[in-house]
Amino acid sequence: MTQDQTLAFTILAGMMGLFVWGRLRYDLVAVLALLATVFAGIVPHKVAFSGFGDDIVIIVASALIVSAAVERSGVLEAALHRVSPYITSVQGQIVILVTVVTVLSAFVKNIGALAMMIPVAFQLARRSNASPSWFLMPMAFGSLLGGLITLVGTSPNIIVSRVREELTGQPFSMFDFTPVGLGLAAAGVAFLAFGYRLLPGGRKAAASMDEAIDLTDYMTEARVTATSPVIGHTVGDLARLCDNEVLVTGIVRNQTEHMMPLPDAVLREGDIVLLEGDPEALERGVARAYLELEGARRPTEGQDVDEETGGVEAVIGPTSMLIGQSARRLALHERFNINLLAVSRSGVRFTERLRDITLQTGDVLVLKGDLTRLPDKLKELGCLPLAEREIRLGNVRQGLVPVVILGCAMVLTAVGVLPVATAFFTAAVLIVLLGALSLREAYEAVDWPILVMLGALIPVSEAIRTTGGADLLAGWLSQLASTLPSYGALALIMVAAMAVTPFLNNAATVLVMAPIAATFAGRLGYNPDAFLMAVAVGAACDFLTPIGHQCNTLVMGPGGYRFGDYWKLGLPLSVIVVLLGVPLILLMWPLS
Numbered sequence: 001m002t003q004d005q006t007l008a009f010t011i012l013a014g015m016m017g018l019f020v021w022g023r024l025r026y027d028l029v030a031v032l033a034l035l036a037t038v039f040a041g042i043v044p045h046k047v048a049f050s051g052f053g054d055d056i057v058i059i060v061a062s063a064l065i066v067s068a069a070v071e072r073s074g075v076l077e078a079a080l081h082r083v084s085p086y087i088t089s090v091q092g093q094i095v096i097l098v099t100v101v102t103v104l105s106a107f108v109k110n111i112g113a114l115a116m117m118i119p120v121a122f123q124l125a126r127r128s129n130a131s132p133s134w135f136l137m138p139m140a141f142g143s144l145l146g147g148l149i150t151l152v153g154t155s156p157n158i159i160v161s162r163v164r165e166e167l168t169g170q171p172f173s174m175f176d177f178t179p180v181g182l183g184l185a186a187a188g189v190a191f192l193a194f195g196y197r198l199l200p201g202g203r204k205a206a207a208s209m210d211e212a213i214d215l216t217d218y219m220t221e222a223r224v225t226a227t228s229p230v231i232g233h234t235v236g237d238l239a240r241l242c243d244n245e246v247l248v249t250g251i252v253r254n255q256t257e258h259m260m261p262l263p264d265a266v267l268r269e270g271d272i273v274l275l276e277g278d279p280e281a282l283e284r285g286v287a288r289a290y291l292e293l294e295g296a297r298r299p300t301e302g303q304d305v306d307e308e309t310g311g312v313e314a315v316i317g318p319t320s321m322l323i324g325q326s327a328r329r330l331a332l333h334e335r336f337n338i339n340l341l342a343v344s345r346s347g348v349r350f351t352e353r354l355r356d357i358t359l360q361t362g363d364v365l366v367l368k369g370d371l372t373r374l375p376d377k378l379k380e381l382g383c384l385p386l387a388e389r390e391i392r393l394g395n396v397r398q399g400l401v402p403v404v405i406l407g408c409a410m411v412l413t414a415v416g417v418l419p420v421a422t423a424f425f426t427a428a429v430l431i432v433l434l435g436a437l438s439l440r441e442a443y444e445a446v447d448w449p450i451l452v453m454l455g456a457l458i459p460v461s462e463a464i465r466t467t468g469g470a471d472l473l474a475g476w477l478s479q480l481a482s483t484l485p486s487y488g489a490l491a492l493i494m495v496a497a498m499a500v501t502p503f504l505n506n507a508a509t510v511l512v513m514a515p516i517a518a519t520f521a522g523r524l525g526y527n528p529d530a531f532l533m534a535v536a537v538g539a540a541c542d543f544l545t546p547i548g549h550q551c552n553t554l555v556m557g558p559g560g561y562r563f564g565d566y567w568k569l570g571l572p573l574s575v576i577v578v579l580l581g582v583p584l585i586l587l588m589w590p591l592s
Contacts, residue, residue, distance in 0.1 A: 004467040027449035030456035051458030055421040062424035067108035068445035069402035071116035098142035105146025136559035138192040145188040148181030163514040220342040222291035236263035242285035250274035320382030342366040461511035497538025509539040530589040543570025
């Protein structure tokens with residue numbers, strides 16, 4: 001072993017140790033590893049930061065923005081809303097949730113697909129009086145399996161494609177992963193439809209700040225538009241459309257006529273309905289019924305574009321000028337360029353118009369305005385902002401726009417018109433230009449620590465190869481696999497990637513393992529494609545721990561899971577992936 005190889009393996013071992021230790025965040029660990037390789041002289045200074053300009057970083061960032069826009073569109077939620085009333089059994093609900101997450105993860109980033117479906121899972125769990133812990137981990141595992149189906153489904157596929165391009169001059173295409181990924185995804189969904197029973201039921205999620213605030217009685221008002229499906233229907237129909245999570249407390253007709261919100265009262269175009277519920281339920285209800293929130297579209301001074309506009313929650317302080325005033329009397333919009341969207345007061349149900357409510361100390365408001373100026377405006381008004389949480393009430397959903405953009409990007413990539421990086425970067429820009437996401441929301445959608453980790457580890461991974469470390473490891477693996485049949489050698493690579501992923505993160509695993517697998521295949525005289533596929537599958541399928549993939553981490557708190565819960569469901573699923581994945585890869589990617 002040469003000195004450079006020794007240094008490279010020492011840095012790699014130290015990096016893995018820091019990942020396992022867990023006291024430093026993974027992006028900082030990656031940066032330290034990059035600096036260590038630079039100062040050790042195994043990564044030249046002039047290429048130290050080349051990873052941050054790599055196509056991988058652009059693709060992952062763009063995919064996250066596109067995923068966030070698809071989530072925000074509400075298209076999937078609307079589709080599920082139509083079928084969910086007919087699926088009452090827990091097993092049926094799990095099947096549909098896992099299937100939807102799996103399919104969606106093939107086309108958008110799997111963490112985004114999972115995030116958009118978690119609220120739906122909680123709604124179904126409440127409806128069937130089931131434990132959310134039965135839903136969330138199968139959904140997380142389904143998102144990992146769905147990411148295997150296409151090139152952009154998960155970061156390991158993108159990285160493996162880049163390694164293949166370096167080796168052969170030809171990257172994997174958008175749907176090269178589909179035959180193997182689809183077979184594994186179908187088997188995984190079938191297992192999870194029954195395997196969820198291995199999970200503990202009745203687990204309670206850790207309390208969040210949102211639950212501590214526990215504001216469920218916001219009152220807002222919305223206008224029935226010409227396109228609303230509730231025209232000619234009753235108040236009871238509107239409540240059912242909102243899953244009975246929103247209460248109609250009043251109806252205003254012709255601006256002055258107040259009507260009792262009886263369940264059989266028929267709604268007309270132009271009616272203003274007074275609604276009560278939590279912000280998320282109100283936002284969903286307004287979107288489903290095609291209502292127009294009063295004040296949501298009213299412009300604020302100096303706002304030529306909408307990227308800085310958003311909603312915040314604030315409580316009226318004891319010295320606030322709002323006390324004893326209403327939004328109309330105070331001319332809140334005209335004087336302060338702020339729109340009042342909703343009001344919450346403990347134990348009180350409002351029946352008057354939002355603008356006419358006389359405000360009191362302790363009232364909680366949802367205010368919309370220029371986010372760069374709102375802190376100063378709140379201070380001037382004597383209001384205190386609540387703990388930060390996403391408030392979408394008053395934001396306009398863009399429906400099919402992001403879905404169409406995503407579809408076009410996929411098609412252009414599949415037929416070879418545009419490379420993946422260009423297609424998805426263009427899609428992300430169009431999503432912002434067309435208003436599917438504001439510029440602020442687009443920046444917030446990007447997982448910057450992941451991008452930093454990728455950019456830092458690309459040169460580190462390259463150093464393992466350029467120092468001959470990949471050749472050395474491949475030689476050791478070749479000796480180990482010399483007595484194994486071809487399928488045994490392939491299984492060895494897949495299991496090795498699975499074993500390393502919980503400690504390195506799946507993207508980092510591929511950056512380290514893919515060059516080793518390619519060299520290993522070359523030593524055995526095999527086509528490297530099958531071994532690169534095995535690395536992609538192994539790195540993407542971390543079902544044993546909550547730390548190897550963000551999807552697993554995301555559901556740990558909401559599902560009330562413990563560290564040891566993951567292997568109960570994940571171990572048999574991992575065995576299925578290896579037993580089925582190896583023959584599928586050999587069938588689609590022959591070794592010679």
